Amino acid sequence: MQVGVIGSGSWATALVKILTQNGQAVHWCVRHANQLEHIKRKRQNPQYLPTARLDLSLITLTTQVKEVLQACELLVIAVPSAYVKSYLQELSADDLKGKKVLSAIKGLLPEHNELLNYFLQNHYGVALDDYFAVLGPCHAEEVAEEKLSYLTFSGIDLSTTQQIAALFSCEYINTIVSADILGVQYAAVLKNIYALGAGIAHGLDYGDNFLSVYIANAADEMAGFLQQFGAEHVVVGVHEGSDELNHRKSMNYAASVYLGDLLVTCYSPHSRNRRFGNMIGRGYSVKAAEVEMNMVAEGYQASRCIYQLNDTDKSSIPIASMIYRILWEQVPADEGFKALEQTLI
Numbered sequence: 001m002q003v004g005v006i007g008s009g010s011w012a013t014a015l016v017k018i019l020t021q022n023g024q025a026v027h028w029c030v031r032h033a034n035q036l037e038h039i040k041r042k043r044q045n046p047q048y049l050p051t052a053r054l055d056l057s058l059i060t061l062t063t064q065v066k067e068v069l070q071a072c073e074l075l076v077i078a079v080p081s082a083y084v085k086s087y088l089q090e091l092s093a094d095d096l097k098g099k100k101v102l103s104a105i106k107g108l109l110p111e112h113n114e115l116l117n118y119f120l121q122n123h124y125g126v127a128l129d130d131y132f133a134v135l136g137p138c139h140a141e142e143v144a145e146e147k148l149s150y151l152t153f154s155g156i157d158l159s160t161t162q163q164i165a166a167l168f169s170c171e172y173i174n175t176i177v178s179a180d181i182l183g184v185q186y187a188a189v190l191k192n193i194y195a196l197g198a199g200i201a202h203g204l205d206y207g208d209n210f211l212s213v214y215i216a217n218a219a220d221e222m223a224g225f226l227q228q229f230g231a232e233h234v235v236v237g238v239h240e241g242s243d244e245l246n247h248r249k250s251m252n253y254a255a256s257v258y259l260g261d262l263l264v265t266c267y268s269p270h271s272r273n274r275r276f277g278n279m280i281g282r283g284y285s286v287k288a289a290e291v292e293m294n295m296v297a298e299g300y301q302a303s304r305c306i307y308q309l310n311d312t313d314k315s316s317i318p319i320a321s322m323i324y325r326i327l328w329e330q331v332p333a334d335e336g337f338k339a340l341e342q343t344l345i
Helices: 010-021 033-042 065-071 081-088 116-124 140-144 158-168 181-203 208-228 256-267 272-281 286-293 298-313 318-328 333-341
Strands: 003-006 026-029 059-062 074-077 100-103 131-135 149-154 173-178
Touching: 003 010, 003 065, 010 026, 010 140, 010 158, 026 065, 033 059, 059 065, 081 116, 081 298, 100 116, 100 158, 116 131, 116 181, 131 158, 131 181, 149 158, 149 181, 149 256, 158 173, 173 256, 181 208, 181 256, 181 272, 181 298, 181 318, 181 333, 208 256, 208 318, 256 272, 272 286, 272 298, 298 318, 318 333
Parallel strands: 003 026, 003 074, 026 059, 074 100, 100 131, 149 173
Antiparallel strands: 131 149
């Protein structure tokens, strides 16, 4: 299968590393010509994940999305959700006709408050059968160090989902297949918001005891939202059977792609959302935090998207709503968390 990747950040670089180490040729679209030239010279991405060494014999680099599409059967979209529209603006429905799309983003498109699959279906005619998502607790920095990680590949066409997952399976990447294409994406969006809150709590000097209660309540809130929006496998402790090949349990809410990703994003020092929130808790403005990080924290835009999306369906999300109010309505972080203290159980 010919694979194309668009995106030039840490996660895109990590995915290219995995694919090429598996012997898979990759057509890779990066944002800027100077970045492309540096990768060619140094075999590393200069600004994002520079510790990942890249096999240039298997990489065709370009700055043109159309060139990648013309060469690939599977398009991996690994750009921040806020930039997806600008990356694809030159494309037509004909350009994506017959292509499989693998989403590697963990956010909603802010212009529409919608998942990528809905945007691609509405604007480019990409059927849900041809759409897949790769998610789970997998920091790019640990991929670069080849530390064992678990990735969940989701799609309603399970046979093709398994084929795509096989492209990424290696000694340090365990792959899992799921049909819950909507649930895993919403879970990835929400966990970034809750990780911002975990960072804010840390910045406000709350301790581990409070953080454990906060995350437990965030997990419960996330489960309620996922049920409201039609996710599968939300019940903990219940499995529908096991995989006949490797006897792995069936998916449920305790799985890596739901609860696991929430935990690592809230606790890990690699989590950019936690770092962003930590700066907010320490008194940084949103703008100052963005400038200092020089990377996108998906949870910032996602907090507004989820708040607006939930305005219609009205799931109970007091934690996510307070994070939104702190980031977008200038509620002081200490006042917001003082109010949250009384709602946690």
